[in-house]
Amino acid sequence: MTRRFLDRDALEVAPELLNKLLVRGPLVGRIVEVEAYHGGLDPASHAFRGPGTRNATMFGPPGHLYVYFTYGMHFCANVVCGPGGEASAVLLRALAPLAGVELMRAARPAARRDAELCAGPARLCQAFGIDRSLDGADLVGKETEIALLDDGTPPPAAPANGPRVGLSSRAAEAVYWQWRFAVPGNPAVSRPAPPGWRTSHLVV
DNA sequence: ACCGGGATGTTCT
């Protein structure tokens, strides 16, 4: 996975990140659900009100991991996209576990099925041990602690898409922007399709 | 199955 691939607006990158791999040591997951967050024009984005201490990574170069802490106990992870300085990013919402499943089970005893191990933005961080210390980590360099890889599996030709999850009314109309993308029918997607969720019958 | 509440700390108003 190259920095150039990520150096585009998150809305463009997001559906193409589907079916790519997140790798950390023995842990491997296939990305099956993401959300795009714009830099300046998206009231739901952490970048909307400009750079600060929490979101500094978003304003850095593309290809790094933006990790934030929320609800007093959870971490969520984003892939910083481009163009550089605009602070767009893609939230990783769900992965299908591919390797290191035993370790993930140990990290997430609450998961009842393997498909639940990484089915949610905070759950996948638990499974992969992602915390504040990985904020800013390079995903595309050599010998990185955590990496984004392409195993040749193409993204779905017709990704499912619908509104983003968990946005308050403060985000107003952004609540309705259809910026969540998923691999259609994958059991590891974080939640069932809400009304307004579009799934093409042209499933790959 | 679906729903409601509590946990818990950082950031912003």
Added chain:
DNA sequence: GAACATCCCGGTG
């Protein structure tokens, strides 16, 4: 003080 890109558990049907 309130909000928060969430999750888990225990209630009820």
